[in-house]
Amino acid sequence: MDEPLLAVRHLVVEYPAGRRTVHAVSDVSFSIARGETLGLVGESGCGKSSLGRAILQLTTPKSGSVRFDTVELTGLGRGPLRLMRRRMQLIFQDPVASLNPRRRIGDIVAEPLRIAGIRDRKTREGRVRAVLGAVELEPDQVLGRLPHEFSGGQCQRICIARSLVIEPELLVCDEAVSALDVSIRAQILNLLEAMKARYRLTLLFIAHDLAVVKAISDRVAVMYLGRLCEVGPTELLYRAPAHPYTRLLLDAIPVPDPDRQAATERAGRRTSFAARTTFRLPLSHALRARRRTLRRGDTRATRNRAGPSGRLPPPADCCVTCEPRTGPGLTVTGATPSLAVGPRPANKPAPRFSFRRRIFDGPHLSRNKHSATACR
Amino acid sequence: MTGATLLAVEGLSVDLPTLRGPLRAVDEVDLELEAGRTLGIVGESGSGKTMLSRAILQLAPRRARIAGRVLFDGRELGGVAAEALRRLRSRSIAVVFQDPMTSLNPVLTIGRQIIETLREHLEIDAAAAQRRAVELLGEVGIPAAEQRLRQYPHQLSGGMRQRVAIAIALSCEPRLLVADEPTTALDVTVQAQILDLLDRERQRRGMSMILITHDLGIVAGRTDEVAVMYAGRIVERAPTPGLFKAMRMPYTEALLAAIPKLDAPPHTPLPAISGRPPDPTRPFRGCAFAPRCRHRAERCADQKPALTSADASGHRFACWHPIDPRAA
Numbered sequence: 023m024d025e026p027l028l029a030v031r032h033l034v035v036e037y038p039a040g041r042r043t044v045h046a047v048s049d050v051s052f053s054i055a056r057g058e059t060l061g062l063v064g065e066s067g068c069g070k071s072s073l074g075r076a077i078l079q080l081t082t083p084k085s086g087s088v089r090f091d092t093v094e095l096t097g098l099g100r101g102p103l104r105l106m107r108r109r110m111q112l113i114f115q116d117p118v119a120s121l122n123p124r125r126r127i128g129d130i131v132a133e134p135l136r137i138a139g140i141r142d143r144k145t146r147e148g149r150v151r152a153v154l155g156a157v158e159l160e161p162d163q164v165l166g167r168l169p170h171e172f173s174g175g176q177c178q179r180i181c182i183a184r185s186l187v188i189e190p191e192l193l194v195c196d197e198a199v200s201a202l203d204v205s206i207r208a209q210i211l212n213l214l215e216a217m218k219a220r221y222r223l224t225l226l227f228i229a230h231d232l233a234v235v236k237a238i239s240d241r242v243a244v245m246y247l248g249r250l251c252e253v254g255p256t257e258l259l260y261r262a263p264a265h266p267y268t269r270l271l272l273d274a275i276p277v278p279d280p281d282r283q284a285a286t287e288r289a290g291r292r293t294s295f296a297a298r299t300t301f302r303l304p305l306s307h308a309l310r311a312r313r314r315t316l317r318r319g320d321t322r323a324t325r326n327r328a329g330p331s332g333r334l335p336p337p338a339d340c341c342v343t344c345e346p347r348t349g350p351g352l353t354v355t356g357a358t359p360s361l362a363v364g365p366r367p368a369n370k371p372a373p374r375f376s377f378r379r380r381i382f383d384g385p386h387l388s389r390n391k392h393s394a395t396a397c398r
Numbered sequence: 399m400t401g402a403t404l405l406a407v408e409g410l411s412v413d414l415p416t417l418r419g420p421l422r423a424v425d426e427v428d429l430e431l432e433a434g435r436t437l438g439i440v441g442e443s444g445s446g447k448t449m450l451s452r453a454i455l456q457l458a459p460r461r462a463r464i465a466g467r468v469l470f471d472g473r474e475l476g477g478v479a480a481e482a483l484r485r486l487r488s489r490s491i492a493v494v495f496q497d498p499m500t501s502l503n504p505v506l507t508i509g510r511q512i513i514e515t516l517r518e519h520l521e522i523d524a525a526a527a528q529r530r531a532v533e534l535l536g537e538v539g540i541p542a543a544e545q546r547l548r549q550y551p552h553q554l555s556g557g558m559r560q561r562v563a564i565a566i567a568l569s570c571e572p573r574l575l576v577a578d579e580p581t582t583a584l585d586v587t588v589q590a591q592i593l594d595l596l597d598r599e600r601q602r603r604g605m606s607m608i609l610i611t612h613d614l615g616i617v618a619g620r621t622d623e624v625a626v627m628y629a630g631r632i633v634e635r636a637p638t639p640g641l642f643k644a645m646r647m648p649y650t651e652a653l654l655a656a657i658p659k660l661d662a663p664p665h666t667p668l669p670a671i672s673g674r675p676p677d678p679t680r681p682f683r684g685c686a687f688a689p690r691c692r693h694r695a696e697r698c699a700d701q702k703p704a705l706t707s708a709d710a711s712g713h714r715f716a717c718w719h720p721i722d723p724r725a726a
Contacts, residue, residue: 065585065586065587065588066556066585067555173443173444173674174443203442203443203612204442204612204613204614204653204656204657205442205652205653205656205670205671206442207656208656208657208658208668208669208670208671209670209671211658211668211670212667212668212670215665215667230585230586231586232586232660233657233658233659233660234658236658236660236662236664237658237662237664237665237666237668238664238665239664240664240665256664257663257664260660270587271586271587272660273590274586274587274589274590275586275615275660276586276589276590276593276613276615276616276618276619277615277618277619277660278613278614278615278618278642278654278657279618279642280618280619280638280639280642281639283618283619283620284619286619
């Protein structure tokens with residue numbers, strides 16, 4: 023039992039970006055014990071989603087190892103990988119976009135079972151009904167309907183049902199509650215906890231909000247620029263954050279208490295602002311980028327140097343593990359390590375379906391213009 | 399700076415025609431906002447907070463039936479002709495929307511979009527507009543502004559795009575800024591920056607602001623007054639410190655309880671609000687929150703509570719069985 027369910031060792035994920043390379047995940051190692059929830063926190067662009075996908079082999083890591091139970095996942099062939107994927111599932115941020123708008127809920131939730139080769143319709147329907155009941159939806163009212171008839175929170179319940187129907191062991195939640203309202207978010211968090219107990223799940227919970235992560239995690243890993251900068255038991259990490267970046271993330275959480283917010287404002291946040299900017303790039307880089315004239319078509323990061331705080335010297339204890347700007351969705355141009363964050367399509371095509379599949383399904387009748395054009 | 403009422407909303411209702419009959423998105427809302435102050439409007443999605451802001455800006459869908467009055471600086475906006483309204487919207491009232499990617503034009507440069515606004519409304523020449531645009535970008539914390547002007551929205555990060563949208567909104571020195579979920583699409587750290595920016599610019603310009611959000615945490619440190627909306631109605635309205643000291647309406651309390659607390663131990667179950675908001679196409683007789691409320695009694699199902707005040711502090715709530723502040 024001491025063997026962790028998931029062990030990630032020296033994982034590296036890189037994307038080509040023209041002549042240069044974006045280092046999305048740089049040498050990340052951690053493990054998750056069976057039945058544990060690990061929260062993975064970081065800002066957008068820090069590589070947390072790349073890490074989640076690389077674990078499931080949805081993107082191929084450049085090097086490193088991902089060991090699930092006793093099986094090494096990197097380099098596994100398509101067939102064996104497909105068998106392994108039954109044991110690990112993924113939930114995405116945008117629940118509406120990750121459900122095919124043309125298919126009925128019953129079919130959507132049964133899909134993993136069909137792929138798993140369960141031919142018998144009765145068995146499939148029984149399991150679909152059971153799991154819909156578990157996520158507190160009424161199977162009879164839900165099965166025949168289409169995704170657009172449901173609210174965001176209900177769609178996320180359907181996504182959770184779809185991922186749980188084949189009873190996986192590991193569930194990766196990639197910003198699964200970030201797009202939801204406060205009250206719905208609480209419902210989904212409670213539901214995830216209940217499902218974890220019921221299906222004996224191990225959770226990797228990816229989010230940018232430390233308060234949300236605390237509510238659900240046993241251990242928390244903080245990620246910054248493709249590296250883990252702090253990993254620890256939840257209570258300890260929140261009580262005594264060791265890394266200044268963790269402290270900065272904690273400060274940014276809006277606390278529903280006017281007095282305490284005023285206190286944070288006076289004491290902490292201004293300084294953490296400075297910490298943030300010096301974090302991004304070593305000072306010399308920041309200044310160099312500012313002096314350079316840009317040619318047409320060039321893009322440069324300025325996120326690094328928002329505000330006048332770029333003039334402050336970097337604190338001695340940070341910048342240590344930080345490489346110049348890395349992350350997914352980044353475009354790299356020019357010789358200096360200045361980058362700009364590229365567009366993040368509002369609705370990414372669901373990675374569950376290949377383009378071939380989406381084309382065979384016919385044009386997407388999504389209300390969203392991004393996915394509509396993507397399929398044309 | 400304060401004192402004069404800048405915006406007054408009187409008995410505002412918005413009905414949207416649907417296949418299932420009229421949908422009451424906003425239900426008899428009254429509001430006042432004094433010059434230089436900030437009002438937070440909080441509610442779940444579907445509570446009508448966005449439709450309320452659209453109705454204030456006279457941007458509600460054309461097919462919507464609107465009743466009631468919106469007075470800006472003593473002038474009723476309902477009867478204003480389209481052209482005059484357009485002038486008013488830029489110079490007096492400006493908006494920042496939730497998603498900066500959709501509110502900026504993707505095929506025009508940032509500079510073109512800012513300069514267009516400036517030239518159209520302030521009637522200044524191109525060179526002056528260019529200078530002002532650079533200044534504005536500097537004010538919202540965008541460095542290397544001159545280069546930025548030549549870039550397109552997709553070349554900026556979400557936070558930067560929202561800064562540009564704010565710069566455009568501020569460009570004509572409006573007296574009222576309506577920020578509709580300005581940070582919902584952003585990271586917590588960027589959210590804090592954008593909210594700080596809005597706060598700073600508001601104070602500097604002596605502007606009034608309406609901040610619309612679903613997160614009580616966001617309005618806590620940044621507003622003078624908070625109005626909580628549920629099913630199209632304002633169910634509680636109070637000065638911010640007073641509201642967070644003693645919530646009277648069970649819905650507000652439930653919204654607050656649903657936010658994960660940083661000082662709670664891990665795996666603390668969150669007191670989520672069970673059930674869903676009522677169907678707005680079906681009129682209900684009593685309190686809309688009654689089916690989900692733990693304080694409900696017989697009266698709640700039959701009679702609609704009015705927004706009333708218990709004392710002189712300006713704390714108003716619509717509830718038959720408010721939470722006793724001494725019991726908390």
